[in-house]
Amino acid sequence: MPCQLPADCLNEIFEYLERDKVTLYSCLLVNRLWCEVSVRILWRNVWNAKPIAYGRIRPYSRHRRLKVKPAILNTLIACLPNNSKTHLLEKGILNSTQISKTPLFDYISFCKVLSIHVIGQMIIDVFKNQKYLTKEIIKMFMNKISSVKKLSYYTNNSNTVNLSFLRYPGAKDCLTNLSKLSCNSNVKPSFFYKLSQMCHNIQSLTIEFKGVVSAGLKDLISSQNNLKHLSLTQTYGIIDWTDIIPSLSKHSNTLIKLKIYGSEYYYRNRPLSFVTKFTNLQELVLSFHYNYFNELNNKLQTIIFPHLQILKFPHSCPEDEILIKFLENNGKNLKELYIVNNNDSDSLNLAIAEFCPNMESLSILFKSDKLEALKVILNNCQQLKSIETQYYPSLLSEKELLEALAKYSPKNFRRLKLINYYSDSKLVPEDLEEFLTNWKNRVPQRSFSFIFKGFKNSLENKEGIKRVFEKYEKLGIISKFDISL
CATH class of the missing domain: 1.20.1280 (Monooxygenase)
Known part of the structure; x- marks a missing residue:
């Protein structure tokens, strides 16, 4: 047995x-x-229905994701209490077959994440517009969930769920221990005022600036006792959010993660100097399409973040001179550095090698004449485990990159992510075979992870590279390989 x-x-x-x-x-x-x-x-977070694939990349299908929603909705309907089912039957919204189904489990009680706008949109997709059904389902959540950990509410269109759900029986008990909130800035003030009375322990706050900044938002921010993670996004519309900065600054002692995202135009003249008040930050992400760091430049050269471990500039970044001074002051504890559009000057590369000895993950570009700079980084950053970089004609070739990693990478190194969106890959099976043969003979031996994004190559080379990967995966040399177009 x-x-x-x-x-x-x-x-x-x-x-x-x-x-x-x-x-x-x-x-x-x-x-x-x-x-x-x-x-x-x-069912803890059933709203995130996007599949994750390990090993070889499976194409992500939008149609597959959409097929999940009716199944979730049917389960929610089956979980409705009898009085709600009867009410909806009388309204002609549900039929006798739909209300006769009974669930195998009390699915709702398992939920710890509540996405109000997803529920509303899910119902609209299937029933077009049924506010009565939405009301009964939200009311069921308020009554059955003992404690929601994460609440997501975005006002995306005219079909947005009515905010009266905050007044449903059980809402206070359900939301008192809320620790994560994601929302728009333009939600009605009553939403923020009500939440500020119920919730005082939100640790993670994500705000998408849209339309206007609601009058109640600063009250909600001020009423929190231990805000740790803050994410601010402004992708369109010129919105003045200076009014909430004093409320945000009150959390300068507790905030450890700060992420600010903005488009190329709408962050002009946006206030950024408040960033330097959060001296306990462990993670800082500043994402703008163009260089709008002027207000921050002087302060970035002098500010000290003694606990900073992760620094990311997904689009533009400060000038090399300013960034080098920042790394000199704050690089000692850095474990992850992400700079996509760097100038790739020798001085910046040497600064990374000199001031960031504990770096574990590095994302940066290496131009075709900067092979020596890569070698210096590999030799000096002995804790390095992962590199993310790109390939196109003016950058270091894939063959040169692999040769340097095989010869100079530190003993803990184990992962390469190579992005190629702009040109055909020059990698051939023989180059990959040579690298993996060398990797196999390393001491100590560590399995390697390859991630190729935007991989474009001839059909013959693709098949050959795939065979090489599969061969060394069987030998245990490759722990994971992802190849996606």
Whole structure:
């Protein structure tokens, strides 16, 4: 008789699959015990239905994602209390077949994440416009969920769910322990005022600036006791959000992660100097399409972030001279540096090698004449585990990159992410075979992870590269390889 793992062991294992909805769904089908364990994790955040693939990339299908929504909605309808089903039957919204279904589990009680706008849109997609059904489903969540950890509410269109859900019975108990909130800035003030009375322990706040800044937003921010993570996004519309900066600054002692995203135009003259008040930051992400760091430049040369471990500039970044001075002051504890559009000057590369000895993950460009700079970084940053870079004709070739990694990378190095959106790849199977042969003979031996994004090559080379990957995966030299167009 086969040995059956106990439920607590299965739960420990399935926790690692929380974001992999496809695999979790497969676990439901194994047997009753597996189903009982995995369903609780699957429904913790059922709104994130995007599949995650490991090993070889599977094409992400929008149609597959949309097919998930009716199944979730049917389950929500089955979970409705009898009085709600009767009410909706009388209104002609549901039929007798729909209300006769009973759920296998109390799915709603498993939920820890509530996405109000997704529920509303899900109902609109299937029923076109049924505010009565939306009301009953939201009311069910307010009554059945003991404690929501994350709430997401965006006003995307005229079909937005009515804010009266905050007054439903059970809403206060449901939302008191809310720790994550994602929302637009233009939600009605009553939403923020009501939440500021209910919730005082929000640790993660994501705000998308849209239209206007609601009068109640600064009250909600001020009323929090331990705000740790803050994300601000302004992608369109010239919106003045200076009014909430004093409220944000009150959290200068507790905030450890700050992310600011903006488009190329709408961040002109936006206030940024408040960033330097958060001296306990462990992670800082500043993402603008063009260089709008003028207001910050002087302060970036003098500010000290003694705990900073992650620094990211996904688009533009400060001038080399300013960034080098920043790294001199703050590079000692940096573990992750992400600079996409760097000038790739020798001085910046040498500064990374000199001032960032504990770097574990580096994303930067290497021009075709900067092979020596890469070698210096590999030799000096002995904690380095991962590099992300790009390839196009003016940058270091894939062959040169692999040769340098095989010869000079530190003992903990194990991952390469190579992005190629602008030209055909020059990588051939022989180059990859040579690298993996050298990697196989390294001491100590570590399995390697390859991620190729935007990979374009001849059909013959693609098939050959795939065969090389599969060969070394079987030998245990490759732990993971992803190739996507």
